[in-house]
Amino acid sequence: MEFYIPTKIYHENCAVLNHSTEIASLGRKAFIVTGKSSAVKTGALNDVIKALEDNDTGYILYDKIEENPSVETIMEAADIGREGGADFVIGIGGGSPMDSAKAIALMVQNRDTAEEVLYQELKIKALPVVEVPTTCGTGSEVTPYAILTRNDKKTKQSIKHNVYPSVACIDAAYLKCAPVSVIRNTAIDALGHLIESYFNKNATEYTHMLCQYGLRTWAKNRTVLYDGKGFTDDNYNQLLFASTLAGMAISHTKTSIPHGLSYYMTYNKNIPHGKAVGMFLPGYLLLMQKNFDQGYNDFIADMGFKDLEEFKIFIRHCFGEYIITDKDAIKMVQEMLANPQKLSSVPYKISEKELQEIIEYAR
């Protein structure tokens, strides 16, 4: 078994300002990558700019990362970063800006390459990356992954390169102004990472430890997530911590079926990532129940639910209604069967019928 998480993680109040010297030491000019609003609203962008200015470090701001960022956006941003002379990248936001930061760090560093490189098996280096999460789900601050929208393939897909962030600054203050829907979506994305990593062919004692502790930490927040209110600093810190542990776990195991199925729903039905993952989690657990007696029971207990039915009700309550048509179901199974990487994460050989069952349980 392997363990490799080279990122320096700071999880504390004022993490960015407390470690400004270290952040600024990564280069002379930062390329700051954000979405359209949350980096400003949360105060995270302000903190990052202050950290850089305090250390006389220049920066370029790129604030046009869309949700589920496309390869085209990455290439546009990389052009700007390259022309501006950026020598390190700071991603601020949820998974979209943080994943983008990694892909941009690759494309700025390898200036003479075309976008195809992102999905080719090559050994190329990236600029150093700092990540500042403002949601509690993706774990992107510690994973080497960057999931981009590929319009050429009409889906989302992780790039072929591992870009581990150098530094992650995690501060619960940035979660405070997030809408409940974002907290729920992202917290359930993190739960998805824990579930898919726990029941995974690549699971090890290391990932088991991360999933078990992450799940127990996550479970403390079940009630506030259900109620959609009453979040304290402790809740925000626990959800962020669970999300980072989950990120460490999938860094080793990769995700599995629910993530694989979610990409279709997000690309074609515009359903937010966490919700698109969450809808398939009960079905994945249903399958695991049939195959992993003891492991399954321990897992459900750690998750803080009485049984699968209660978890299904929780998911429905958090996400409300959604529609999966017969056509969607057929297409998703086809897409899934053509995705050997996600299939190979399942701890046993999953059949087409079982894929259909997972989707059926979500309808």
Add this chain to the structure above:
Amino acid sequence: MEFYIPTKIYHENCAVLNHSTEIASLGRKAFIVTGKSSAVKTGALNDVIKALEDNDTGYILYDKIEENPSVETIMEAADIGREGGADFVIGIGGGSPMDSAKAIALMVQNRDTAEEVLYQELKIKALPVVEVPTTCGTGSEVTPYAILTRNDKKTKQSIKHNVYPSVACIDAAYLKCAPVSVIRNTAIDALGHLIESYFNKNATEYTHMLCQYGLRTWAKNRTVLYDGKGFTDDNYNQLLFASTLAGMAISHTKTSIPHGLSYYMTYNKNIPHGKAVGMFLPGYLLLMQKNFDQGYNDFIADMGFKDLEEFKIFIRHCFGEYIITDKDAIKMVQEMLANPQKLSSVPYKISEKELQEIIEYAR
């Protein structure tokens, strides 16, 4: 809170040979650092040499590291490594060669510096280090620490620099020919790391996770450790895994009183490190019992003992008789009171009387 473990850890059968290309990629000429016999007996040295030769990488062998290596030995080895043109270091063995590898990597890289540099607060770099443990206690394969014997100060002390190994190759096969006394000593050293890290001022949720999982893994081996026989591959793997987790934990918290006290007993009474630590563990737990009700009870249960008395009997059984004279007790308290770093790891302000109690409980 922080988390930082940049070492790439491979824990598997044939770890060295499986990852020979990666090991060899760290330089052109390796400086292999071992003790006098175990690297040969275990087969680890053979594997390392084969890994290098398979990749046309040169090496110099230095096999004169003594137990509790001195600064003088480090300087002698560094001279040889420097003259031979080594550009990375491989430590094979228990804590002594693995810690030495880190200190040598510093002194070869910084060729114009004297030994004083080891204990000065300076920013200096080290050559890349690979660690191959042949015991199950030190955790040195993942810690940044190197504890050396300082004859000038008549004790052992960690150098002032953090040298994180680049790669750790952990293979249970190397434990198979270790004497029971070495397995016990080192397993109890790892237990010391778990105890001292759990009850520690610098403890975080990350170290709590590592200690809890490490302790439960360690506890599965209580019976074979007590019996001193019947060790299976599973036992060796679990003890190595617990030891690595414990190393990750102290990398963040540092060790505390039992380690601090042990240095005197090792330097002056020639007592092996694990035994010298182990004799003070019951006394440290006695103090924690008074101060941390719930945390203490959970901890003892995870450790697999009914109560402190049972643990004390276990320690006595594993180590047999030893003598701590009145003079030793007085000297140890004096040395401890002059060690602000170890004192500051205790989760509350410990008194001179309490230090005496820990020692008294060991007699």
